[in-house]
Amino acid sequence: MPFLSSAWYVAAFSREVVAxxxxxxxxxxxxxxxxxxxxGTVVALEDRCPHRFAPLSRGRLIDGALECPYHGLRFGAAGTCVLNPHGxxxxxxxxxxxxxxTRERYGAIWIWMGEAQQADRVPLPDFDFLDPERNVTSEGYLLTQANYQLSADNLLDLSHFQYLHPDTLGSDMMARGTVQSASEGDTVRVRRIMQGEMLRPFVGQAFGVPDGKAADRELDVRWQPPGLLTITVSVREAGAPPEMARVGMSAHWLTPETATRTHYFFAFGLPREMGEEGAALVQYxxxxxxxxxxxxxxxxxxxQQRxxxxxxxxxxxxxxxxxxxxAVRARRIMERLIADETALGDTAGIQAFEVVR
Known part of the structure; x- marks a missing residue:
């Protein structure tokens, strides 16, 4: 199964790549x-020594270069061999x-998998609510044994909360909520609105709704290629004006490992001015x-994958x-971008992204 190469993917959280x-x-x-x-700059290389194809990740760092564990050749940040200890x-x-x-932003390491010279022409997507200078953040990671688009389908249709997460995220009203779906360029948005909803304690406590009180909840999901989602949740006591709502934002980054395995990165952020309350909420x-x-x-x-x-x-x-x-809109967009890139090379994917941005 082909992937879209001309795109920024999350490769790791910043904390995962150490010095x-x-x-x-x-x-x-x-x-x-x-x-x-x-x-401190992050380097990303193919994990294969060009000499006898040993995994470079089994080597060690010496003087800023990565030494092959098999025969000692060392490779610098540009991927070129900077030392041959033989003969x-x-x-x-x-x-x-x-x-x-690579780029490092929003607490994550981003990688461009297409032609290197094209990377500067496409900016990183916007996840400013995770900027660590202005926000307190918390993050999680899971490896899913399923195609990344199944995960995108899951996040673009949150009606499953009622059936798959009945004791935590769902309620008896989720499936009856008002749903609006739209796309602009290559961005897809799905909005779900529930009024007079009785929230489960996990959600009610997070958004300050007392037990036994009905709430109005809105879930706004934004998807952009190749699998980058923002979910904005707005909750207020039923009938209260919109300005009384508490709002939480989370990022959900889907990066394929293979056609049937997905790196699922997710993170929450709240303004630093919320102090200890904000830090506790994102961790919660x-x-x-x-x-x-x-x-x-x-x-x-x-x-599903099986x-x-x-x-x-x-x-x-x-x-x-x-x-x-x-979910169908997002799948169709990905199919078009991959088909264009396959037919015309990475430049086609670049042009598609430039039109959107």
């Missing part, structure tokens, strides 16, 4: 190794590991959501409901 050891992760079926230069020390012309552009959110995500969402996604197997999603002729509109 004194390489870090291995497979993205889009490509084994990669990450490390930090002495100044006369001549470096063969082919002694180069592919280097991928991540800790509270980890269990339903891990114990309810993941088993369902993995069961049912689909290696077949194309559309070949199974899925029955469609109105709640599927956002």
């Amino acid at each position: 004194d050891a390489p870090f291995a992760r497979t993205l889009l079926d490509r084994p990669l190794v990450f490390y930090r230069e002495p100044g 006369d020390g001549r470096v063969p012309a082919g002694a180069r590991a592919r280097c991928y552009p 959110s991540v800790e509270g959501l980890m269990k339903p995500f891990r114990d309810e969402d993941l088993p369902m996604l993995e069961a 049912a689909i197997g290696g077949r194309d999603f559309w070949s199974l002729r899925p029955a469609m409901l109105p709640i599927d509109a956002g």
